Amino acid sequence: MSALPMAQAQALASAALQAAGASPAMAEAAAQALVLAEAQGLASHGLSRVPQYAVHLRNGRANGQAEPVLRHRRGAALVVDAGGGLAFGACALAVREAIAAARELGVGFAGVVRSHHCGVLVDHLRPAVAAGMVGLAFGNSPAAMPAAGGKRPLFGTNPVAAAFPRAAHDPLLIDLSLSEVARGKLMVAAKEGRPIPLGWALDAQGQPTTDPQAGLAGSMLPIGAATSPKGAMLALIVELLATAVIGAQFGFEASSFFVDEGNQPGIGQAFLVIDPGALAGTAAYFARTEVLVAQMLADEGVRLAGARRLTLERQAAAQGLHIPEALLAQLRALAG
Template sequence: MATLSLQEARDAVSQALRRAGANETMAAATARALVLAEAQGLGSHGLSRVGQYATHLRNGRVNGEALPSLRHAKGGAALIDAHEGLAFAACERAVAEAIGRAREFGISIAGVTNSHHCGVVVDHLRAVADAGMVGLGFANSPAAMPAAGGKHPIFGTNPVAAVFARRGKDPLMIDLSLSEVARGKLMVAAKKGEPIPPGWALDKDGQPTTDPKAGLEGSMLPIGAASSPKGAMLALVVELLVTALIGAQFGFEASSFFVVEGNQPRIGQAFIVIDPGALAGSASYLDRIEVLVAEMLRDEGVRLPGARREQLRHQAEDQGLTVPDALLAQWAAS
């Protein structure tokens, strides 16, 4: 095991992606995102993805030469084209566009089309909190969940995220997959040879399974699927927001991220940014947030969303990241 500072980890990841064919902008943005995820304890969206992305770059599932561009813009709306590259640079561009347009119009939406896996959605919204605003993020992914009452995968796990700026404190950061768990957790369990709990996934025949490999070949279960179709309905809402509106592919049109061969996913992301100053006013908003937080914290055991991630991130900034030697060797061989 080796201990790397966050900058050393970013440099190592960026170099591995450059060797696999990513341009400097793409490699640097991706390295920032993956190291940030790892620093927050989110291994399924962190350094474990480097090999996957490198493989996709080499076999043409990702266009390593892509640079995001502004395709359309009108008032508070903008569309960024990722041009089949890795998602992170395009998402950075989209969020920056959304912040600028929210300052002008009060609210904005920026979509990303022809994209790829975008990692931890709420991390893209950190810049929104830094700007003193409220942000919402949505993404689709290759088919992993059935429609309500169905058996074959149609929707991705379709994460939803939100960030709420606070006055002089870490923002409230909310990020959840609409599957019972993120699909990356099955990937990690499969690599470790560990079973998964009942209620996470179905096999390819639509039967419940505790085998993560069978779950990856089958489908994930939406949140609350055992008692309600609500999770599947929310997944449908996200699917339409990030595809029909912005011209991205549906999840069932995109090959799985977890296979070597396949198409360029061309999936989508969308970010909505709201300036509190356009509504009740920034000061009022910040005051009201603290009233709610204080009420929540009256109960012992309540943990604010994002608090544990931020604690781990600060710890990693001080102590660095522990990276397995096998992973470093894999990157060096990339």
């Protein structure tokens, strides 16, 4: 492992993405998000994604020169077009517009279409909590998970995120994929030659597997799939919110993120921003939130959502990121 300051890691990742064809703005937005994920201990969504994004940029699976634009708006609802580029700039624009709508109208709902992998979904909501607003986010991804009762990959792992501001305290940050684990964990295990636990994935024949490569070639299992269809039903809800409602591609219409060749995925992300001042009132919202948090912390062993990742992020800001030597060498080679 090598320790690298976050600013240097971000500059290296940005240079690698620009060398692959991303515009400076697109590369900077992506690099910042990936370094933030790495700092939070989320290696599956961190710098390990740079080589993947670079291949997609070179192969035309992501348009490195795309500029996100506001396609249309009606009232509190709007759609941002990512233009086939990396998702981060488009998601930032969507959240900014949703915050502006919420300030004016109490709520804002923004969809992002013609998009790509969006990294750690909850991180896109940080500007909302900084503005004292509640944020919810939904995203679909290339097909990796069967519908309830099925074996064929149909839905993505379809993350859901929420962010709740607190007065004078860290926000509550909630982020989960609707598969038993994020697919990126299989990617990391495959690179490191480690097996995965049973219950994470099925192989291409629909059989349980501990081989991450077989799982990547097969399908992920929804949350609680061994006992209930609830995880698959939640994935269906997110699939429709992030595609049919806003006009993005279904997961089964997108080539996997884990292959070099294929189409521009054209998937979607959706962000809902709510101003508590338009409902309970800002002061009442903050007061009631603290009542709940106090009750949670009164139970020994409870850890607040997002606390661990924010602690790790602060440690990384002070001490730097610990990056595997092989990955660091790969990033330096990509950066030229």
